[in-house]
Amino acid sequence: MNRKWLGAAAMIVIEASGTKALAFTPLVMSNGASIRWRQPITINIAGNPANSNNLTASDFFKSVTTSLQRWKAASQGSVDFNYWQGIDRSTFPTSGGNDGLSTLFFLSQMTAANSISSSIIGTTQVWYDRNSGEIYEADIILNDRNFNFTTSPADSTEPAEGVVISRANNKAPVYIENTISHELGHALGLSHTGGLGTSMLFMEAPDQAFLSCDEKVGIQSLYQSSQTDLTGAFHGTVTANGSPVFGAHVVAISETRGTSLASALTDRSGSFHFGHLELGNYFLMIEPYYAGSQTLPYYYSSMNVSVCSGRDFKKTFLTTNSDQRPAPLRKISVNSGVDSDLGSIPVSCSPIPLASPSPSQSPQFDMSTANGRPGDFAWVDVFPQNSQNRTYPLRNVSGDLVIRVVSYSLYSPVKAILSLTNSMGNPVNFTYVNPNYKSSDFTANSGNSGFQSFDGILTAPSLALGDYTLSISTQAVSLSSYPAGYFSVDRNFPFVVVFGSTRTEDDSINSNSTLPDNPRCRSLENFARYQSPSGPPIRRSLPGGNPTTQTGACGRIKTSPTVQRDPSEPPFGAALGWLIPWLFALGGLRISNSLHRPKLAIKLKK
Amino acid sequence: MSRRPIQLKQWMCGGIWLGLSLSLPSFASTFYQQPFPTTVEEAPLILKGKIGTHYSDWGKGINSQKIFTYYAFQNDETLKGPTLSSTNSSLLVREIGGEKDGVGLHVEGAAHFETGETVVVMVNPLNSEGTLDVHGMMLGKLTIEKDANGDEILKGPALWGSSSTFSLNQTPRPWTLSDLKRLIRQQASATPPAENSKLSQKVAPQPTPSIQPSQPSNSILPQANPISQPPTLPLPLVIMIFGILGISILLWKFLK
Structure with missing residues (x-):
């Protein structure tokens, strides 16, 4: 009887903990409770390098251990690992069964039933204790039957624009670290995300090997790294017509970095929680989860797909105010050690397609400072017509003006070009950089995938007090530039997110900020060469007391x-x-x- | 009984399992953009029907170390593949993952079904359990929704296509059940595939008029089809054959 009560209490705790949607998408059980490793986390993995791709054992070792080191670094020490490698199947099995030993191997060597679709590059089987949600084993399988794993960062099934790849034996080449980093994310308890440019995007993509801001926030939130003094948090609830929205994709756009830093999916109660965020200002954008519930754990299968009555939830985006165009975005200030409660955030479906506005209908933004603080704005606007030019009057601007535009990381297949004129219609002195990020900036240690962003930044220094006009023109972007091609973007209603601010000398968006314009939070890697521990790989005991x-x-x-x-x-x-x-x-x-x-x-x- | 003979028999049994087992589970996590016609072409069986109740259990035979979820499936129409007999009108569709005996197996990207929903499902042929494995995990499931015109619109992650330079003014037409049937007919009537047949748009219908054919990204599509690859003789099966031969010889000598 006591055991029953203890079990019931444990389940209540699990159910309660599972109702919190975090600033990433965790692996969850059918009841919404998280699946995760028990801390302190030291994952023991036995890798078998035998493959049909001519990938050497040493290259495989380096790829796996580098990927593991990335996750370890991203977790800020919360996650550690041991890795052994060998080709003896008795010690380094290639079956992927429930045996307490986490493994990593190639499909061509699989001893169990081994047919997977040719559209699948890798897979991770996560074994967990149903009662506690604790992961005790994860088996990663790489599909070398249909793909040619390489050590070149430029190799991808969706290579960056201008990157030409060659294939051997009719197999598409894939940078092996793209797949291993992604699968290790699953092994650690992360689900797929909806953010383009993230490692946990369900589609293979250039630069996926290198963990993005979203993964770093996610792994730190999941395992609660100790360095919380430099981070903050906020939470809230998304509602539509007074009811919670299940499965809304909440995106936190960093004003400092100029891109989406983290994303979350609301749970059944409509709630979300962002933790371990860099300090600074954020803008919240709420949209549907384009990829759909099928890319997520079963828990999300009943997410609300009909919140926009009469329209497909997946093909519109949600804003906090459907009556205005462009729709303003809510600004959040993240302070050290504070978990701000945003309360209920009402959303509704935008009246799309919007009619092209006349110039007189263009919204105006007052940039005058109040209480000594610089003025700012943030909005999302739809550009239903190709090559359309729109203008936005900015009132009472003075000093330095910085305007950022985000499109690439937000499913919008357009490249925005910004320009600025004064009240007389004459151009003013400004610089516009687009894109603001290239992986080639990090070639010193990590190679170059060719990945680039189409986000942009306009900087106009020392503007005299007056009215100015911001012009935005859009150009269609080749969908081959997007990780999931045309599937991943909202073709019907391309949009851009624009936010700007006048700034003062001590403003955090000063160009001398220590944080780079870097949408992926990528940093130089100087990992030490890993050495495997002596002895055989360590197995975990299997859960439960009942025989299976x-x-x-x-x-x-x-x-x-x-x-x-x-x-x-x-x-x-x-x-x-x-x-x-x-x-x-x-x-x-x-x-x-x-x-x-x-x-x-x-x-x-x- | 010594340890060694037991191992030999276990291997033999494993060989029998492997030889008899036709179960081919698909599981995945990282996907790549594959044109829908290719996905359809690779699917051995495509059925339309209604999902019933479901349960999770350990697999059988060589899959006894994996957990699967079994969905009752009322097959209303076989869209592709051999027509299932009347006794197969109610089938079990199997997908990896589930919870059983206090143990959970989660595979991200696995297809999941809801009781009562009408779906088009791509599956492998009946396995040794007599169940149907979903082909390509989440790519193997398509839901059906009727639009205002009464057309049966297909929806699902499999409806990804080739990349193209996108025109903001074009709205793609969604795939319908009729489109899928037409595609299957075209693929069935097509001549034997050439080297790059999967890259060709000849077999594709016109469901998404805005999508331009012959995209650069198509040139990297994999050609290998795991279903059509020549089978290799697994080691346990070889051991089993030799084991049977050995036992036969021993029996022969013993009885002689």
Whole structure:
């Protein structure tokens, strides 16, 4: 009885903890409770480098350990690992079974049933204790049957624009660290995300090997790294018509970095929580999750897809005010150690498509300072027509003006070009940089994938007090530049997010900020060469106290969870079941012999 | 009984399992953009029907170390592949992942179904369990929704296509069930595929008029099809064959 009560209490705790949607998408059980490793986390992985791609064991070792080191660094020490590598299948199995040993191997070496679709590059099987949600094993399988894993960062199934790849044996080349980093994210308890340019995007993409801001925030939030003094948090609830919205994609756009820093999906109660965020200002944009519930754990299968009555939830985006164009974005200030409650955030579906406004209808933004603070604005606007030019009057601008535009990381297939004129319509002195990020900036240690962003930044210094006009023109971007091609973007309603501010000398968006214009939070990597620990890979004990019943072709057996058995080895009971028919056959033969060949029967008795 | 003979028999049994098992589960996590016609072409069976109740259990045979979720499936129409017999009108569709005996197996990207929903599902042929494995995980499931015109619109992650330079003024037409049937007919009537047949748009219908054919990204599509690859003889099966031969010889000598 006591155990039952304890179990019930544990389940209540799990259910309660599962109702919190975090600033990333965690792996969750069907009830919404998180699946995660028990801290302190040291993941033991046995890798088998045998493959059909001509990838050397040393290259594989380096790729795996570098990817593991990235996650370790991103977690700020919360996650550690041990890695062993070898080709002996008894020690480094390639079955992916439930045996307490986390493994990483290639599909061509798989000893269990091994057919996966040719559209699947890698997979991770995460084993967890149903009662506690604790992960105790993760098996990663890389599809070398249909893909050619390489060590070149430029190789991708969706290569960056201008990057030409060659393929061998009719297999698409893929930078192996793109896939390993992604799969390790699953192994650690992260689900797919909706942010383009993130490592946990469900589609393989250039630069995916290098963890983005979203993953860094996610892994720190999931395992609560100790360095919280430099971070802040906020939370709230998304509602539509007074009801919570389940599955709304909430994006926190960093004013400092000029791009989406983290994203979250609301849970069944419509709530979301962002933690471990860099300090500074953020803008909240709320949109549908384009990829749909199928890319997410089962828990999300009932997410609200009809919040926009009469329209497909997945093909519109939500704003806090549907009556205005452009729709203003809410500004959030993240302060050290503070978890701000944003309360209920009402959203509605934008009246899309919007009619092209006349110049007189263009919204005006007053940039005059109030209480000594610089004025600012942030909005999202739809550009339904190609190559459309729009103007936005900015009133009472003075000093330095910085305006950023975000499009690439937000499913919008347009490249925005910004320009600024004064009240007389004459251009003023400004610079516009687009894109503001290239992975080639980091070639020193990590190679160059060719990935580039189409986000941009306009800087106009020392403006005299007066009215100015911001012009935005859009150009269609080749969808091959997007990780998931045309699927990943909202083709019907491309939009841009624009935010700007006048700034003062001590403003955080000063160009001398220590934070770079870097949408992926990528940093130089100087990982030390990893050395595997001595001895064989360490297995975890299997969960639960009850034996598991397993059914084989030759019968059913019960296996104690604590028994460590080679998964490729059939159980003894099944082997006995196989043997019985032979014994019957032998017995029948002997009877037959005794009836028809008495001499032989006597001989046998002897 | 010594340890060694047991291992031999276990291997033999494993060989029998492997030889008899036709179960081919698909599981995934990282996907790449594959044209929908290719996904359809690779699917051995495509069925339309209604999802019933479901349960999770350990797999059988060589998959006894994995957990699957089994969905009752009322097959209303076989869109591709051999027509299932009347006794197969109610089938079990199997997908990796689930919870059983206090253990959970989560595979991101696995297809999940809701009781009562009508779907088009791509599956592999009946396995040794007599169930149907979803082909391509989440790519293997398409939901059906009727639009204002009464057309049956297909929806699902599989409806990804080739990249193209996008025109903001064009609105793609969604895939319909009729489009899918037409595509299947075209693929069935097409001549035997050439080297780059999967890259060709000849077999594709016109469901998304805004999508331009022959995109650069198509040139990297993989050609290998795991279903059509020549089978290799697994080691346990070889051991089993030799084991049976050995036992036969022993019996022969023993009885002689």
